[in-house]
Amino acid sequence: MRRRLAVLSFVLAACGPVPKADKPVPPPAAPTAPAPAASMSHGEAAVGAPMTAPDRAADAPARSASHRQKIRMVTVHVHHQIAPGVVYDAWTFDSIVPGPTVRLGVGDTIDFTLVNGANMPHSMDFHAAEIAPDKYYRNVNPKDSIQYQFVARVPGVFMYHCGTAPVAAHISNGMYGALIVDPRGGRPPAQEFVLVQSEFYMGAASGADSLHGMDWQKVLSAAPDYVVFNGVASRYATHPIPVPVGKPLRLYVVNAGPNRISSFHVVGAIFDKVFADGFGRPFEGMQTWNVPVGGGAIFELHLAQEGLYPFVTHAFADATKGAVGVFRAGDPKGSAGGH
Numbered sequence: 001m002r003r004r005l006a007v008l009s010f011v012l013a014a015c016g017p018v019p020k021a022d023k024p025v026p027p028p029a030a031p032t033a034p035a036p037a038a039s040m041s042h043g044e045a046a047v048g049a050p051m052t053a054p055d056r057a058a059d060a061p062a063r064s065a066s067h068r069q070k071i072r073m074v075t076v077h078v079h080h081q082i083a084p085g086v087v088y089d090a091w092t093f094d095s096i097v098p099g100p101t102v103r104l105g106v107g108d109t110i111d112f113t114l115v116n117g118a119n120m121p122h123s124m125d126f127h128a129a130e131i132a133p134d135k136y137y138r139n140v141n142p143k144d145s146i147q148y149q150f151v152a153r154v155p156g157v158f159m160y161h162c163g164t165a166p167v168a169a170h171i172s173n174g175m176y177g178a179l180i181v182d183p184r185g186g187r188p189p190a191q192e193f194v195l196v197q198s199e200f201y202m203g204a205a206s207g208a209d210s211l212h213g214m215d216w217q218k219v220l221s222a223a224p225d226y227v228v229f230n231g232v233a234s235r236y237a238t239h240p241i242p243v244p245v246g247k248p249l250r251l252y253v254v255n256a257g258p259n260r261i262s263s264f265h266v267v268g269a270i271f272d273k274v275f276a277d278g279f280g281r282p283f284e285g286m287q288t289w290n291v292p293v294g295g296g297a298i299f300e301l302h303l304a305q306e307g308l309y310p311f312v313t314h315a316f317a318d319a320t321k322g323a324v325g326v327f328r329a330g331d332p333k334g335s336a337g338g339h
């Protein structure tokens with residue numbers, strides 16, 4: 001308990017305004033603007049300057065009412081900002097890293113089309129599908145497309161990714177996303193989020209745009225420069241995610257890798273339930289849960305008190321490289337506004 005309080009104290013201190021020693025302290029008044037929360041990382045390391053905006057919310061999408069969903073994705077190569085001023089030559093589904101989150105229910109059909117708008121072969125492998133890879137996960141050439149269907153049989157949260165060889169390169173470059181399959185009858189009400197952990201392996205910047213490409217040797221050595229949630233280093237540390245105090249939260253976590261296990265943990269909380277891959281009987285009262293590369297897990301929790309609760313991979317080298325975010329429960333002093 002004492003350790004947990006110490007952590008919270010650190011987080012609060014990291015967010016508060018910096019007092020000036022050479023002036024008398026004024027009487028209490030309206031709260032001053034908080035200092036940027038960018039140095040908040042569970043006390044381990046600075047995690048970078050804030051992005052200008054939280055350009056991607058972590059909110060889980062609502063499920064479609066339709067039991068047959070037409071999903072069309074286009075592979076596109078884009079410039080993707082991993083951290084302020086750090087731009088990567090990303091390979092994507094629909095121009096974003098991770099690709100769009102797909103959600104459907106058990107028994108629903110996905111009618112999928114992949115269009116290759118890039119200049120090299122790509123493909124699509126859905127972990128939620130049970131179909132022949134050699135037939136459906138084959139390469140799609142530039143300006144070509146593939147279409148196939150599958151029925152989601154198993155509930156959970158699943159990875160999807162490009163399966164074109166070398167797969168480690170296509171995943172390292174950004175071609176992955178999450179697919180949620182809701183059980184029949186759905187899950188109990190909760191505020192829901194999707195977090196996809198992944199890695200970037202940076203080659204030297206080149207060209208007028210200072211664009212980074214992938215360093216293949218770093219990929220083979222499993223030595224990433226950045227480990228991130230939802231495509232950007234420390235995005236939700238610089239822009240904490242607002243949540244209610246004491247209310248049920250549900251996190252759909254996918255670890256796209258391609259190399260690093262995610263030891264997922266929320267500082268200041270114990271998971272009420274963890275569903276491995278989102279299926280079967282949950283584990284209860286868990287502090288940390290490993291999400292394997294290529295796997296997923298569903299975490300149910302509540303944050304007991306008003307405050308700032310970092311979420312991390314507890315493999316702290318990776319948290320220091322950017323796999324850190326913060327839940328802002330309620331309106332803790334010094335953290336309101338601006339995030």
Ligand SMILES: [Cu+2]
Nearest residue numbers: 122162164170
């Ligand atoms: Cu690809």
